[in-house]
Amino acid sequence: MLDRLDISLRANHVLFVILFTAAFVFGVMASMTGDRFYLRLATEALILSGLALSIDILLGFTGLLSLGQALFFGVGAYVSALVLREVPSFWLALGAASGASLVAGVVGGLIANRVRGVYFALITFGMAQIVAKIIYNTRSLGASDGLIGIPVVEIPLGFVTLSAGNPLEFFLVVLGGITLIYAGMSYVLSSPFGRVMIALKANEKRVPYLGYSTWAPRMVAYVLAAVIAGTVGGLYPMLRGFVSPELMFFSASGDALIMVIIGGSGTLVGAIWGAILLVAFKSVVGSWTEHHLIIVGLMFMAAVLFMKRGLIGLVKPMIERRLVRIEAAREMRKEGKAP
């Protein structure tokens, strides 16, 4: 028997498969028409979708509002950039970015998880601002100018070596990475531990009565989210060839939050759809008028007011109903066959 969480996760998988297929077809077609810009823009959207996904783990499942998630994205990006400037190795840079964000996540989590609710939001916001300010003023890290001079790397995957300089190859690498992150997080959430995380969002006060610690799952969720944000952050300098303190500013965290809300929080896949939508929308509207920020703001307000479960909320119930019917039919067949 499947419970509601299983059905919900399966509906997410359906939406993810649609996204993956669409992205794959788009990538191949864009590459065939010789397009560079839209492929690289889509790659950036996928990288940012990792950041959005990490926010969704906190906001949509654990019930923690982080206003400074870009901190870990930035830590990953800076560490990856610094490593790449010395040793142009993809795996070393990515490993260092993950490791650094793990450490940053543990330190940040120990501080932020002492408090709840609005105080948690403010502390995450403050930590990101402090670190961004420090980097903004540190000359050896490029200060306000950021770091440039990051070489194009080769990506050895064992059976084949791809290049971050080739738009299609790097797009596929990032798409693969996001798929792994999505699959990994879906697995964690469907595990008993994941259910404790979700219970925290539903009713944190009751969780201790069921015999579970609330601190540990909250901490693990926070560190997991930090590592995901830092790992995708490590991909950013490989795409753009530079990093700047703006990557950690509130505008970056805020944008990622908007992606989650527009896409639909608590679905994982909604964050990815939201990221693709927002990046595409900002790019098109941004070229069209300089008042694009107003339009994005209005869109965000409309999403909050009229689509409480985000864009995904419009189609997900439909998919869920169908999955329930299929499941019910299967149960019936099973019972019919084994009298």
Next chain:
Amino acid sequence: MKTKFWVALATTTALAMPALAQDAIRIGVLTPLSGTYAGIGQQVRWGLELAAQEINTSGGILGRPVTLIYEDSQANPAVAMQRAERLFDVENVDFLTGTVSSGVTLAVGELAERSGRLMATTVSFADSITGARCSPNVFRVNARAGQQSVALASWLAAERPDARVFYLGPDYEMGRSTVAAFRSNAEGVGATSVGETFAPLDSADYSQYFGALRSARPDVLYTSVAGNDTVRLFTQLEDFGVRANLTVLGASGTVTSQNIAAIGAAAEGFVTGVGYSTLIDTPEHTAFLESFRAASGGADPDLYGADSYGVLFAYQAAAQMAGTTDTDALREAFRGLTWNTPQGVKTIRAGDHQAMQQMYVVRVEGGEFRIVGNVSAADAIGDDLCERF
């Protein structure tokens, strides 16, 4: 659905581009049209539009008209890089200009190099752009921080010999580097440094620094704060009586036409070194000033507007000399290029791609800037620190 749309869009632009490129010379303008620096972006826009209009009515460049294609950099390098890629790959621009913050100029310069295109900044001050971090594809037609400091230091040597100088900068990279640049120039002409302090951006209260300032007994104060910070610093200096017997010097951006009215009488006597002043008295400049005011609805050009106006004429001169818009030929033509601007003749130094130009020392008198001195282009330029080419 969305995928189809993107592919359709990409295909149509890819098909449309070569035909268009034959007709017009496409200049990408990546400048802040929204946010903190939107005021600078507006000046850049006025300057470029006026120049493009004048070039187009007089026959264009190599017989082709000039088209300006704008993208909003939002003064955020992460956004600017993406927008620059769009200009290079989708809009297929021949040349890029308009970048404001030094971080954006440096990052986009690297992209220009990868894309095999040339760019020029008309605004960024950081010395490193045409110094330690120079690029063969990046040019600068405005005066860098070093040129401004040299001009100001030469005035200091003539008017306040053996000055005791106190430095007060905004506490971030730009503030620290402008103070360091002026300090070394001032000490080079015999001034004594008696102290320096850095105040956070957007400080509301500067009086906490006045104790250190007074006890150091300087007769010159150098500051590189900008915008509303200048308004607060100057009015507080006046209110606390610290201003008496003190000559206040500053960076080009400290007192501008944007904040001079708000500072009021406290700006009186302020001296700075700039590459442009609305009081330049030449027939070319008078004509420029008139047409700029007509195009901007009455607003005066500032250094950003004037330098941006000039960059298109540099491009025109280089393209006509090269006879093509091909990157390598154009780069050669730009090196050592001499061309006329409303600010006078400018020359791009081949060694580091920095424009050499006459620098002015201006002073606020009666609420307006007056030119009180100038430094020749050769004296202001400083050493060539670029090692890449």
